[in-house]
Amino acid sequence: LAGIYLHIPFCKQACHYCDFHFSTSLATKPAFLAALKTEIQLRKPYLEGQEIQTIYFGGGTPSLLESSELQEILDEIYSCFAVASNAEITLEANPDDLTKAKLKALKESGINRLSIGIQSFRDEDLQFMNRAHNTSEALQCVKDAQELGFDNITIDLIYGIPELSEAAWKQNLQQAFNLNVQHVSAYCLTVEAGTALHHFVKTGKSKPVNEDEAAQQFEILCAEMKKHDFEQYEISNFCQSGFHSKHNSAYWQQKHYLGLGPSAHSFNGKSRQWNVSNNRKYIKSINAQQPFFETETIAPETAYNEYVLTTLRTIWGCDAEFISTQFGDQYLAHLQQEAQPYFEQNLLQLKSGVITLTEEGKLLADKIASDLFYT
Numbered sequence: 001l002a003g004i005y006l007h008i009p010f011c012k013q014a015c016h017y018c019d020f021h022f023s024t025s026l027a028t029k030p031a032f033l034a035a036l037k038t039e040i041q042l043r044k045p046y047l048e049g050q051e052i053q054t055i056y057f058g059g060g061t062p063s064l065l066e067s068s069e070l071q072e073i074l075d076e077i078y079s080c081f082a083v084a085s086n087a088e089i090t091l092e093a094n095p096d097d098l099t100k101a102k103l104k105a106l107k108e109s110g111i112n113r114l115s116i117g118i119q120s121f122r123d124e125d126l127q128f129m130n131r132a133h134n135t136s137e138a139l140q141c142v143k144d145a146q147e148l149g150f151d152n153i154t155i156d157l158i159y160g161i162p163e164l165s166e167a168a169w170k171q172n173l174q175q176a177f178n179l180n181v182q183h184v185s186a187y188c189l190t191v192e193a194g195t196a197l198h199h200f201v202k203t204g205k206s207k208p209v210n211e212d213e214a215a216q217q218f219e220i221l222c223a224e225m226k227k228h229d230f231e232q233y234e235i236s237n238f239c240q241s242g243f244h245s246k247h248n249s250a251y252w253q254q255k256h257y258l259g260l261g262p263s264a265h266s267f268n269g270k271s272r273q274w275n276v277s278n279n280r281k282y283i284k285s286i287n288a289q290q291p292f293f294e295t296e297t298i299a300p301e302t303a304y305n306e307y308v309l310t311t312l313r314t315i316w317g318c319d320a321e322f323i324s325t326q327f328g329d330q331y332l333a334h335l336q337q338e339a340q341p342y343f344e345q346n347l348l349q350l351k352s353g354v355i356t357l358t359e360e361g362k363l364l365a366d367k368i369a370s371d372l373f374y375t
């Protein structure tokens with residue numbers, strides 16, 4: 001059982017905080033689409049005939065593609081892979097692209113899950129982040145999608161924005177509950193090197209993210225989600241019962257996936273591959289039948305560290321027996337020794353051989369995971 005990720009490397013404009021790979025020029029779009037279809041054919045052997053349970057269009061902004069272009073990509077996938085009849089097929093979309101006509105065509109093409117990049121329901125936040133949409137487009141597109149029969153919708157929200165007060169954050173969350181979406185991913189604003197936001201913070205044009213305020217907003221997030229019966233199945237991901245992202249859960253559960261398109265990563269249990277993060281180089285290499293990705297065999301300690309980092313963030317936790325059988329008893333002994341102080345501080349808990357973070361521990365997830373690493 002495996003998944004396919006497709007990276008669509010185009011955006012209308014650059015959001016100030018974003019360090020993903022994308023281009024704001026669509027000049028290479030036709031050549032990119034042709035190269036992507038070729039890559040689908042070339043990479044067919046990678047998953048060794050495993051059934052495809054999830055397909056995920058990410059980016060970039062996949063909703064910039066015409067629905068006919070998405071359909072052609074899906075047709076190519078269906079002709080090369082065995083796709084489960086109930087496969088989860090997600091499209092990341094921005095509100096300004098989701099007209100009623102577009103939503104209708106997306107539904108017809110077999111997309112059954114929408115991941116809408118709302119980020120905030122406040123125009124001042126959207127302008128601060130240089131998003132291409134406004135609040136009314138955000139509200140309207142969710143209502144239109146629901147009317148047209150989309151019953152599995154996730155939205156992204158961002159907290160920790162310098163001018164976002166606690167009250168405003170609570171209102172943003174309330175708006176998400178009012179819309180009755182099935183899933184919410186909420187991330188803290190991060191200031192990544194090389195982004196416009198990094199430059200603004202460095203030159204004093206923007207306040208830096210206040211870590212205490214961000215931590216406070218994370219606590220509000222967890223409490224509000226709980227109050228509204230959303231399960232926190234991963235630190236940043238919350239869902240109504242039964243609406244976990246199958247695609248992302250598979251990443252966190254070490255399942256195999258094939259990543260297609262510039263900058264996409266792949267994993268088959270033994271190695272990782274990552275495609276070149278440059279649209280023109282990607283197209284040129286594929287057309288010239290030259291290598292377009294690098295490969296790294298995963299060393300046991302790296303595999304263990306990745307396992308700890310990802311599983312600790314989820315409700316499924318870090319399984320002691322899996323560590324012992326997969327990596328060996330010296331890794332298990334290391335984990336037990338390093339985890340002990342955190343058990344004593346009530347930041348980690350152990351139930352039926354599975355280690356998970358406590359509510360307090362969730363605030364320190366990355367620090368705790370890195371202390372459990374094998375170096």
Ligand code: SF4
Nearest residue numbers: 011014015018059060
């Ligand atoms: S739309 Fe998404 S991928 Fe594109 S710049 Fe904004 S955050 Fe980045």
